[in-house]
Each structure stands twice: as structure tokens, then as C-alpha cells.
Amino acid sequence: MQEMKQGAGFEIVKRKDFSDVTYLLEVRHPLMAKAAKPGQFVIVMLHEHGERIPLTIADFDRGRGTITLVIQAVGKTTKEMQQACQVGARLYGLVGPMGIPSHIGKAKKVICVGGGLGVAPIFPQARAYKESGAYVIGVVGFRTRDLVFWEDKFRACCDEFIVCTDDGSVGIKGLVTEGIKQAIATHSDIDEVVAIGPPVMMKGCAEATRAARIKTMVSLNPVMVDGTGMCGGCRVKVGDKVMFACVDGPDFDGHQVDFDDLMARLRRFVPAEKAALERWQESCRMRSRIDAVETGATDDARSAGAGAQSTRTN
Amino acid sequence: MAKKKTIRTIPQERTPVQEQDPRERAKNFTEVSLGYQRDDALREADRCLMCPDEPCVRGCPVGIDIPGFIKKISEKNFQGAYDTITDTNLLPAICGRVCPQETQCEGVCTVGDVLAPVAIGRLERWVGDLAIKEGWANIPYIERNGYKVGIVGSGPAGMACAADMAKAGCDVTVYEAFHQAGGVLKYGIPDFRLPNEVIDAEIGKLARLGIKFECNTLVGRLFTIEQMLTEMGYDAVFVGTGAGYPSFMGIPGESLNGVLSANELLTRCNLMRAKEFPDYDTPLQPGRRVAVIGAGNTAMDAMRVSLRLGAEKVYCIYRRTKKEAPARAEEIHHAEEEGIEFNWLTSPVEILDDGKKNVRGMRCIRMELGEPDDSGRRRPVPVAGSEFEFEADVVVFAIGTNANPILGQTCKLKLDKRGYIQADENLATSISGVFAGGDIVTGAATVIEAMGAGRKAAAGMKAYLGLRDTDVVYLPERAGGTGKLFGIDLSERGYARVRIA
Numbered sequence: 073m074q075e076m077k078q079g080a081g082f083e084i085v086k087r088k089d090f091s092d093v094t095y096l097l098e099v100r101h102p103l104m105a106k107a108a109k110p111g112q113f114v115i116v117m118l119h120e121h122g123e124r125i126p127l128t129i130a131d132f133d134r135g136r137g138t139i140t141l142v143i144q145a146v147g148k149t150t151k152e153m154q155q156a157c158q159v160g161a162r163l164y165g166l167v168g169p170m171g172i173p174s175h176i177g178k179a180k181k182v183i184c185v186g187g188g189l190g191v192a193p194i195f196p197q198a199r200a201y202k203e204s205g206a207y208v209i210g211v212v213g214f215r216t217r218d219l220v221f222w223e224d225k226f227r228a229c230c231d232e233f234i235v236c237t238d239d240g241s242v243g244i245k246g247l248v249t250e251g252i253k254q255a256i257a258t259h260s261d262i263d264e265v266v267a268i269g270p271p272v273m274m275k276g277c278a279e280a281t282r283a284a285r286i287k288t289m290v291s292l293n294p295v296m297v298d299g300t301g302m303c304g305g306c307r308v309k310v311g312d313k314v315m316f317a318c319v320d321g322p323d324f325d326g327h328q329v330d331f332d333d334l335m336a337r338l339r340r341f342v343p344a345e346k347a348a349l350e351r352w353q354e355s356c357r358m359r360s361r362i363d364a365v366e367t368g369a370t371d372d373a374r375s376a377g378a379g380a381q382s383t384r385t386n
Numbered sequence: 387m388a389k390k391k392t393i394r395t396i397p398q399e400r401t402p403v404q405e406q407d408p409r410e411r412a413k414n415f416t417e418v419s420l421g422y423q424r425d426d427a428l429r430e431a432d433r434c435l436m437c438p439d440e441p442c443v444r445g446c447p448v449g450i451d452i453p454g455f456i457k458k459i460s461e462k463n464f465q466g467a468y469d470t471i472t473d474t475n476l477l478p479a480i481c482g483r484v485c486p487q488e489t490q491c492e493g494v495c496t497v498g499d500v501l502a503p504v505a506i507g508r509l510e511r512w513v514g515d516l517a518i519k520e521g522w523a524n525i526p527y528i529e530r531n532g533y534k535v536g537i538v539g540s541g542p543a544g545m546a547c548a549a550d551m552a553k554a555g556c557d558v559t560v561y562e563a564f565h566q567a568g569g570v571l572k573y574g575i576p577d578f579r580l581p582n583e584v585i586d587a588e589i590g591k592l593a594r595l596g597i598k599f600e601c602n603t604l605v606g607r608l609f610t611i612e613q614m615l616t617e618m619g620y621d622a623v624f625v626g627t628g629a630g631y632p633s634f635m636g637i638p639g640e641s642l643n644g645v646l647s648a649n650e651l652l653t654r655c656n657l658m659r660a661k662e663f664p665d666y667d668t669p670l671q672p673g674r675r676v677a678v679i680g681a682g683n684t685a686m687d688a689m690r691v692s693l694r695l696g697a698e699k700v701y702c703i704y705r706r707t708k709k710e711a712p713a714r715a716e717e718i719h720h721a722e723e724e725g726i727e728f729n730w731l732t733s734p735v736e737i738l739d740d741g742k743k744n745v746r747g748m749r750c751i752r753m754e755l756g757e758p759d760d761s762g763r764r765r766p767v768p769v770a771g772s773e774f775e776f777e778a779d780v781v782v783f784a785i786g787t788n789a790n791p792i793l794g795q796t797c798k799l800k801l802d803k804r805g806y807i808q809a810d811e812n813l814a815t816s817i818s819g820v821f822a823g824g825d826i827v828t829g830a831a832t833v834i835e836a837m838g839a840g841r842k843a844a845a846g847m848k849a850y851l852g853l854r855d856t857d858v859v860y861l862p863e864r865a866g867g868t869g870k871l872f873g874i875d876l877s878e879r880g881y882a883r884v885r886i887a
Contacts, residue, residue, distance in 0.1 A: 303650035344669030
């Protein structure tokens with residue numbers, strides 16, 4: 073009975089590919105859709121042998137009973153998910169919503185900044201601020217025009233929307249910090265900045281607002297195992313304190329966070345991660361070679377191959 | 387009837403147990419202790435004096451009828467022995483392995499006054515293992531009472547409470563945040579001490595009592611305790627979430643890569659199976675020279691796991707002496723056998739950086755014992771000028787845990803100043819219908835103490851729900867009887883307790 077419960081999994085109901093590395097998954101979990109608040113994250117396990125990876129909730133739909141995750145395929149697990157997570161497939165594990173929800177205070181004017189994989193999770197915050205009656209300036213950063221997504225969703229909840237691209241193919245040429253500087257220059261009364269993205273970007277954002285002393289909240293995503301405050305792997309230095317991002321965060325005051333420490337700790341498992349990715353890619357190459365051979369073979373061999381594949385995914 | 391046993395007539399030596407050779411086992415994750423065989427169990431059972439005052443029963447946190455089950459072993463009624471144990475403890479194969487018997491049942495054993503005490507733990511394990519092998523389960527007739535009980539946490543406290551409430555006829559659901567049930571038994575205790583198959587077999591028996599397990603559920607965040615009592619229709623809730631939040635010391639170098647908590651090391655290795663990387667995706671930084679700080683059971687587990695993961699040298703750093711070490715005697719003994727280097731009276735000062743944010747070594751200071759402190763143990767004080775450095779690439783902190791903050795953040799349960807849940811003597815909390823027990827109430831303790839708390843909370847919960855507690859037998863003489871029971875003279879009692887099974 074227990075086995076059944078554990079193996080049931082969480083169904084993927086929608087998928088959208090934004091680019092060759094960025095993809096969106098909408099997963100059915102009515103209870104979580106009801107409970108989720110901006111700023112929270114989930115932990116996903118693709119299959120029984122998988123690792124637990126934290127992902128910030130990019131959106132939730134209480135009516136449809138789903139949560140949305142936007143994922144960048146960078147390592148073994150996220151690349152494997154990119155292959156395996158088609159509509160109808162199931163995630164072995166999905167737990168959350170985790171972390172303290174973002175505090176949507178009484179700020180009257182806010183800048184919501186998203187860069188790279190942080191563009192999606194900044195969206196629920198921008199929407200929440202808009203719903204609270206604030207004037208919302210959205211700043212998002214992409215490498216180039218083709219990678220831009222959710223522009224319509226952002227425009228619907230932002231009073232001003234600034235797109236920054238590395239190559240200037242759309243919007244401002246430069247990093248999101250350029251967008252922040254522009255917004256600060258035109259508005260002298262900004263109460264708060266919220267930034268989500270890679271650590272180096274959040275560090276830049278915190279530096280960009282430090283001089284003007286604008287409260288800047290950042291969402292940290294360090295290496296985690298359980299996400300419930302039990303392993304301490306996600307500890308971060310904030311001011312003179314050590315905090316666990318999973319239960320004390322994930323939002324912290326960007327001016328207090330020691331980003332260099334965070335970035336060093338994110339490199340903890342680089343050799344193992346690299347080895348896992350190489351090994352997996354090699355196995356993918358082998359499999360495609362086998363598939364290529366089978367295409368020319370008899371129907372029997374092909375169906376045997378399909379059988380083997382389905383055992384693997386189980 | 388055989389002649390009455392005396393301390394002179396019983397086998398004088400405690401029956402030894404087969405163990406894997408230390409050099410061999412330090413390289414594998416299979417169980418260290420191979421357990422008793424049938425003849426060993428019979429011989430050891432014969433050492434019990436069946437003394438009338440039964441100190442062992444009082445020494446057991448859950449009050450197992452120890453002489454009762456040992457007697458059944460002697461009578462070769464092994465399933466009967468299993469039934470006797472499981473009347474009070476549903477998880478004998480687990481407890482027989484991980485209880486600190488030397489400070490509980492075996493610590494007060496009458497035989498132990500003169501000879502080595504009866505090996506109660508080994509006997510319990512043998513019975514539990516036999517039951518798993520034979521597929522025995524002690525499933526009583528359960529009459530449903532319509533009450534819904536929710537259990538938060540599937541560790542030992544939650545399991546014990548769930549079992550009692552299910553037996554009482556409640557509809558019980560256990561929630562677990564991880565993807566597998568078992569709590570600390572799964573993520574914390576390594577396979578060579580408690581194999582995962584044993585845990586799964588024992589959990590399977592709970593499922594046969596009708597208990598439902600819901601994994602991947604973080605109570606507090608997915609829904610709150612208050613929602614369980616209102617929207618979700620639970621009549622009572624037990625909170626057994628454990629302590630969890632690991633402590634660090636606050637010395638320089640703690641955020642270096644290569645420094646981790648024992649919880650993280652053990653969870654990666656045991657639950658996530660990083661030891662089988664890359665077949666399993668979770669990585670673990672390999673340590674060549676590993677220093678583990680602390681000398682409790684968790685520290686011993688962390689050291690012995692590190693050794694099995696391939697470390698050349700594993701050091702234990704503890705500021706007091708072996709005598710004060712909180713680990714079970716057997717664990718320290720096993721660790722010593724396997725070649726762990728113990729540094730008693732040593733305290734860490736700093737973790738040294740290799741310049742690339744990795745650990746290169748540690749600086750420690752020698753200690754000596756001074757005046758007794760609040761705990762009654764002599765306080766270790768640093769010896770001036772005794773600092774020294776040694777090489778290490780992984781440093782593990784196993785110095786205890788603090789209360790997990792999630793429930794405090796998400797519900798109105800009253801907490802004490804350290805963040806643990808406040809509970810009265812029946813383990814009822816500040817919210818009516820909510821009970822709590824185990825590490826989240828007392829702070830870090832043992833598996834069996836958590837199970838004892840789970841059972842105690844179950845008793846409180848039954849009283850709260852108005853259910854008859856089948857464990858309490860009404861004895862008029864204890865109730866200060868007047869010679870009459872319900873108006874009937876005691877001498878007229880013409881009924882017997884019938885056991886329905």
C-alpha cells in the first residue's frame with residue numbers, strides 16, 4: 073500500500089519550451105496550488121534514483137490545481153528532466169511549498185528584478201505586489217531576444233517593464249543592473265527591490281541599490297537535500313549570522329548576504345556533478361546509437377527495445 | 387517443571403553474537419552484528435532468572451513484558467514470544483538493534499548484579515528477525531470507532547503512536563516530508579546498523595494495521611495543524627517531527643566546502659544512497675581524512691560511514707573523555723575495532739582553508755576535566771598552549787540538533803524558549819486535540835524514548851477521544867477497592883478476560 077502511494081507520483085499536465093535549455097512544466101498538485109505563496113520553492117525528485125533538487129515556484133493556479141516550474145537544463149538531473157518530463161509523465165517526488173513566503177508589505181513602489189532562471193519566479197512576486205496596490209516596475213534580463221518569455225504576463229502586472237539583453241537585440245543592452253539604475257534614476261521614491269537570479273546577478277543588484285539605501289530582498293537557492301531544515305547544507309552567511317536558506321529563508325536582505333561565500337558553496341559538488349553529466353550524456357549517445365541500429369532491424373527487435381525503455385522509466 | 391533457576395545454575399557467560407570481522411566490515415555496508423542463531427537464543431533465554439520484581443520491564447521505556455517473552459522463547463513458542471513483545475512494541479527488529487539496552491532493561495537486570503546481564507536486546511532482535519522471515523504479524527481484531535487521527539512525522543514516535551491509535555480502531559494517516567517513510571531510521575541510522583529492508587518490513591506491518599502513509603507531505607507548509615483539525619476533519623493530531631536543525635560551533639572555517647553536518651552526511655549516504663553514486667544521482671564529497679566532532683551515536687555513525695565510503699583515516703574529536711561520551715558502549719567499541727582514531731579531551735578551534743575554500747586541516751586544543759557542571763559531568767577546560775594542527779579534508783559536525791522551526795512558524799502551538807513544543811504530562815499541547823512527543827518535545831534522545839513518548843501520547847489521545855485504553859486493566863485492589871465492583875461483590879466475579887484475535 074505504501075509502495076503504491078509513493079510510486080503514484082505527480083502528473084505533468086503541460087510543458088512549454090522557451091529555448092533549447094529553458095522549459096516550463098505545469099504539475100498537478102491541487103493542495104500545493106492552494107497553499108503556495110510567492111517566494112516559496114519545492115523539491116523535486118525525478119525518479120527513485122534521482123537527487124532532490126530545489127526549484128522556486130514560478131506560478132500556481134488554484135483553479136486548475138497546478139503549480140508551474142521553469143527549469144534551466146544545466147546539469148545531469150535538469151537535462152534528464154528535459155528529456156523525461158513530457159505531458160502525462162510523472163515526477164517521483166514533489167514536496168512543498170517550502171520556505172517562508174515573501175513578505176509582500178505595504179511598499180508603494182517596487183522594482184521586481186529577474187535574471188536568467190530567476191525571471192519566472194519573480195513573476196508571482198510582481199503579481200502579488202500589483203494585487204497589494206503597489207506601483208510595480210519589472211526588470212528582466214536575458215542573453216538575447218529569442219530567449220525572452222512571459223513578456224505578456226509581466227506586462228499585465230507591471231506598471232513599467234524593462235527588458236535587458238546582453239546583445240541589445242531587444243530593450244536595453246546590458247545587465248539587469250542597468251535596468252535598475254534606469255528605474256532608480258527616473259523614480260526617487262522606490263521602497264523596495266526584489267531580485268531573483270544567479271548569485272552573481274543578485275550580488276550586482278544589491279550593490280546597485282546599496283548607495284541609495286533601498287531595501288533589497290534576494291531569494292537564495294543554495295545546495296539542499298531535504299529542504300526542511302534538517303541537513304544544514306544550505307547554510308548561508310547573512311550579516312554576522314549563519315542561516316538555513318530552506319527554513320529561515322529563502323528570502324534575505326541582499327545588503328547583508330555574503331554572496332562570495334554562497335558562490336563558493338555552490339561549487340561544492342562540481343567534480344561529481346560534472347562526472348554524472350558526462351556519464352549520462354555518454355549513456356544517451358549509446359542509446360541513440362542502439363536506437364539507430366534498431367531502426368534498420370526487425371519489428372521484433374524494435375518492440376523489445378521499447379520494452380526495455382519502459383522498464384527504465386519505471 | 388524444572389528446578390528453580392538460581393544465579394549459580396544458569397549459564398554463567400553471556401552468549402556471544404557473531405560479528406563481521408572489523409577489517410572486512412569497514413569496507414562494506416552490510417550489517418556488523420549477524421544476530422543470534424536459534425541455539426544462541428535458547429541458551430541466552432535460559433539465563434533469565436524470571437525474578438519476581440522484573441526490574442527490566444520498568445527499565446524499558448515502553449514497558450515490554452521482557453520475562454514473558456523470554457519465557458516463551460525457552461518454551462520454544464517463538465511466535466508467542468513475538469506476540470508478547472508486539473503487544474507493547476511493534477518494531478522489535480528495530481529496537482533490538484538500536485536501543486541503548488545497557489542503560490535501560492539490561493542496565494537493571496538482576497543477573498547483571500553478579501554476572502553479565504541477559505542479552506535482552508539480542509533476543510528481541512532475534513525474535514523480530516524471525517517474525518520478518520516467517521511473515522508473522524500481530525494483527526489484533528480492530529473495531530473501527532470512526533475517529534480520524536493524523537500523525538505528523540513517520541519516525542519512531544509517529545510510528546508508535548500510529549500503531550496504538552490504529553489498534554484502538556482509529557483511521558490513522560501518517561504524513562512524512564521525505565519521499566520514504568521511516569524518519570531518522572531511514573535517513574539517519576546507516577544500513578550496517580539497521581538495514582533498510584528491516585525498516586520497510588516493520589513499516590509494512592504497520593500498513594497491515596490499516597495505517598496510511600502519505601510521503602512528500604510537509605505539514606505546516608502544505609497544510610497547517612489547525613487545518614488538519616478543521617477542514618481536514620482530524621479528531622486528534624500527534625506531532626512527532628523530531629528535532630533536526632543541526633548545530634554548528636561558530637568557529638572560523640565552518641562554511642568551507644568539506645564541512646557538513648552529520649545529518650547531511652548520513653542523509654546523503656543512507657536515504658539518498660550517495661554511496662551508490664553514480665547509480666543514484668545524489669553526490670557526496672569523498673573524504674580522505676575525515677574529522678568528526680562529537681561522540682554520540684550520530685557521531686559514531688558518521689565516522690563509520692566515512693570509513694566505509696573509503697576514507698583512509700577517520701578521527702573523532704571530543705572535548706570530554708570516553709566515559710562521558712553519550713554513544714552506546716557497543717557503538718564506541720565497534721568504532722574502535724574498525725580503526726577510528728579517538729581524540730578524547732580535544733576541542734576544535736578552527737577549520738583551516740586551503741586557499742580555494744576547501745578544508746585543508748583543523749586546529750584543535752587539548753582539554754582537561756575541571757569542576758562538575760550542571761549536567762553533573764566534569765566540565766572540560768582548555769589546556770593553555772596545547773593547540774595543534776592536523777590534516778583533514780572533510781569535517782563533520784555531530785554535536786547535536788536544535789528544534790526544527792517549521793511548525794513554530796506555521797501554527798500556534800506553544801513552544802518553550804528553545805523552540806521545542808510545550809507538552810503536559812500526558813503530552814497534550816496548548817491546542818486541544820494536538821499531542822506531541824519525541825525529540826520535538828524533549829530535544830535529541832533515543833529511538834526507543836521517542837517510541838515511548840509516542841505510546842504515551844497515544845494513551846493521552848485515547849483519553850481525550852474517550853476511547854477505552856485496552857492497555858489499562860481495571861484492578862479494583864489498585865483502585866483502592868471496597869470489596870465491591872459495580873455493586874457486585876468481588877468474590878462473585880465469574881468472568882474472565884477474553885482475548886479476541
